Amino acid sequence: MTATDATTRPTPETVRMTLREAHKQSLRAALDHDERVFLMGEDIGAYGGCFAVTMGLLDEYGPERIRDTPLSEIAIVGTAIGAAMNGMRPIAEIMTCNFSLLAMDQIINNAATLLHMSGGQFNVPVVIRTTAGAGRQLAAQHSHSFEPYFAHVPGIRVVSLATHADARGVLAPALEDPDPVILFEYPRLMTMEAEVPVDPDIVDLSSAAIRRPGSDVTVVTYGATQHTVLDAAEALAADGIDAEVIDLRSLRPLDDATVFASVARTHRAVVVEEAWRTVGLGAEVAARIAEEAFYDLDAPVARIGCAEVPLPYAKHLEDAAIPQVESIVAEVRRVMHRG
Amino acid sequence: MSRPSPGRFRLQAPPNLDAEHGLDLLRTMVRIRRFEERCVELYSAAKIRGFLHLYIGEEAIATGVMAAIDLDDAAVSTYREHGHAIAKGIGTDVIMAEMLGKVDGVSRGRGGSMHLFDAATRFYGGNAIVAGGIPLAVGLALADKLQGHDRVTVCFFGEGAVDEGAFHESINLASLWNLPVLFACENNHYSMGMALTRAEAQTDLALKAASYAVPAWRVDGMDVLAVEEATRKAVTAIRGGEGPVFIEYETYRFRAHSMYDPDLYRDPDEVAAWKQRDPIPALASLLTELGHLDEDGLATIEAEADAEIDVAVTFAESSPLEPLDDLERFVVSEVTP
Missing domain, CATH: 3.40.50.920 (Rossmann fold)
Known part of the structure; x- marks a missing residue:
């Protein structure tokens, strides 16, 4: 990847980092900022995350907050939804959006629906991170771009994160959102480097x-x-x-x-x-x-x-x-x- | 193919049955029954539409389970949830208003029969995707554990949910993480028209649950006292930090799957045999034998239930409809909590 992040300009107080590191910093900031935040997903802990985004977080935050799960996409997302409805701020990770299809029922029939179907009683402040995109020769079950499937559905916010500024600035507002947010990350950009401000800006989740x-x-x-x-x-x-x-x-x-x-x-x-x-x-x-x-x-x-x-x-x-x-x-x- | 057998016909009185408690259980079961019988009338009058899944015959489970948990414990239910909602303590007036699609309904007319929700009583729906509520219950319990709350989540589902992957993923995770969930499986033997014996290669549901290292046992779901006793034992263990428990409550629905169902798949003799096990007269007989109830007492309980449902119907019918301008409300939250 030769592209650079067009939104950032080197200034004296900048630091150079990969997009992977930007995602990780955002997660760390969320965990530091709010004790209700925890992460759950497949191989996010001991393995370090399938794209190494969560590498090291298990040692820093412990197994109560960095929760390795079985290969159970329905349970990962459904459990995160339930925890979100009961006072926590879970961040669930689904390795790729191809796998998210296994959890589609929970995302659409529960996360996106419960607030309306309960007449406004139960909001679902869950954040779901997943990945999309080709370019690494992973063939048809690891490479697709399913953002439109989710963008079709009322009741969920869908955000794609392809710059350092967005990766670093997105989680705080996503976690403050009382409703479900799905974040798309892009594996082929993980090693992309950029010069970024030491202190990340907050990103407006709703704007282009x-x-x-x-x-x-x-x-x-x-x-x-x-x-x-x-x-x-x-x-x-x-x-x-x-x-x-x-x-x-x-x-x-x-x-x-x-x-x-x-x-x-x-x-x-x-x-x-x-x-x-x-x-x-x-x-x-x-x-x-x-x-x-x-x-x-x-x-x-x-x-x-x-x-x-x-x-x-x-x-x-x-x-x-x-x-x-x-x-x-x-x-x-x-x-x-x-x- | 073996047919589901209704089993024994007489309730056993526990040695220390409190008269007032026994009468309370009876009152709750009668209220649920009368509520649903009125729903059938309102459905025939086209005032209730959509699907209407009746719990008639299964009242002992909701009643016994709710008697065994605390007010602050959570319940997650299915599309056959009128009984659970009433036994959890939601008013029959706001439930009936929901049945009629009115703004005063528990879900402001957006859910209907299948989607009753109530934050005040921690009743998390009304989930009409079979097994879709089970991971939700695991998450509610995880949040309670992480926040140090001494609370239990009861998750109701039918035996058909055991066909679904969501059940297996969820009970495994709850066991792995030692979470305070009661998996309350209401086995009425048919998932719509599909008999358990035709759907599952292994029909011993408790055995399946036990394979996830979860204590699991089977209870007579037509015996409200047995239901309560078993549930109390489970909830005590769960609250004590011993992790989830699975109970199979064996039961039978006396009506068809829904109002649309011509019930072609059940032998009338089988249905008739199970109706002999009706949990309401069974408890009434026991309480009468013990001297806690007489004919007048039973008539009073029934009259009180009828009066309550009359009030509920009047409330529901007089409740306004949600204004059309509010159609798109509650897609996103209106206030940040």
């Missing part, structure tokens, strides 16, 4: 972020893909096309106001995501632009997503399936009538 201002075309994306999009934007700039890159960041609720304001300036929009295009977040964003910003457009909204296949193992097939700098550049040029 403009990662690169531009005037010619709005490129809307989220998650790890934004770094590919930012690389594409630099390539386009060399070609005289100034792309504005928006990271949705909050996938539910969607900060469509930021998207509409950008489209009003650029008059063109391309949506790029690593999930399948069909019935995805890109489709939702394109629909909202069509509903609310149609007369600002000089060209139809374009969408780039994952090829409609289960992600394959072979590197050339995997690369071809997900958005790449070249495919993004080509699509933006087409929308700019420069193809």
Whole structure:
């Protein structure tokens, strides 16, 4: 990963760290700040976390707060929900969003539903961390991007964390949220380094972020893909096309106001995501632009997503399936009538 | 294929049965029965809609279990939960208002029959995904343990829930972490139309629970006194820090699965045999034999229950509907706790 975090600028009081370390610092801050916080999940303790995010936390905080669980996704999420309803602030980890499907019943039928179904009596302040994304040749049961499945559901907040600032700043507001929050992390970014302020900023969970201002075309994306999009934007700039890159960041609720304001300036929009295009977040964003910003457009909204296949193992097939700098550049040029 | 047998027909009086306590148990069972019988009428009158799963025949379990736990203990229930809710102490008026979909219902008309919730009595629903409430109960118990609360969580589920992975994941975790949960399995022998003997290769449910290193035993769920005694023993152990207990309460539902169910899968003779074990006349007979109850006393209990349900129905019918402007409330919390 060669991309850098566009939101941070080196200043005298900065420190260099990986995204993995940023996630870990956030967890440590949460554990230090609130004694009701505890972590539970598979191999988060003795093993150190499957992506090493929780490495060392068991020694620091002990087994009561860093709770290794059996391979029981239903019980992990359901138990965290119950604990959240009874005074605790659990952070449950599901290794990858492919595995989160095993816990989908608990997430949707309980976490997202109980407040409404109980007439406002039982809120569920649970945080669920999981991961998404391809790029490591892990094939179809470890590589998918299921953010849209969760963003479909009223009653849960869905946030994607692909920058150091977001990784470090997200947990405090997520834990203060009285309702369920699902955080998506991205394994292929874990070793990405950035220069960050010593003291992290708090992140607004509900807003999109403009990662690169531009005037010619709005490129809307989220998650790890934004770094590919930012690389594409630099390539386009060399070609005289100034792309504005928006990271949705909050996938539910969607900060469509930021998207509409950008489209009003650029008059063109391309949506790029690593999930399948069909019935995805890109489709939702394109629909909202069509509903609310149609007369600002000089060209139809374009969408780039994952090829409609289960992600394959072979590197050339995997690369071809997900958005790449070249495919993004080509699509933006087409929308700019420069193809 | 063996048919579920109703077993013995006479209750045994414990040597120290307190008359007033015995009458309280009877009152609760009669209140539940009369509440649901009225629900059937209201369903036929199209005032209650959706699914209506009746507990008629199984009242001894909710009544005996709730008598054995403290007010501050939590209960997690299923879609067949009217009896649990009433025995836990939720008013029949606000439950009936929920049945009618009114704003004064326990869940403000958003849950209906299957989703009764009440924070005040620590009644955590009304879960209509079979086994979906079980991990929730484990989490409630984990939070109690982590916060040093001396509380127990009772988790009701049917024998059909034992088919689900959620049951196995949850009881294993509760055992592993030594959590204060009573796994209260109401075995009425049919999950909708599926007989236990057709669904499970091993039909000894207590044996399955015991395989997770959880003390497990079977109780006659038609005998409210046996239910209470067994539950009290379990709750004492759980509160003493000994970890979860599993009890299989063997029972039978006298009605179909829901109002939609034509009940084609049960032998009428089998149903008739189990009705002979009706827990309400069984307790009434025992209390009469012991001299604690006579015909007038029983009539009074029934009349009081009817009067209570009359009041509940009047309350429910006069309760307003939730304004449409409030449709989208409670999707996200309105105040930060």
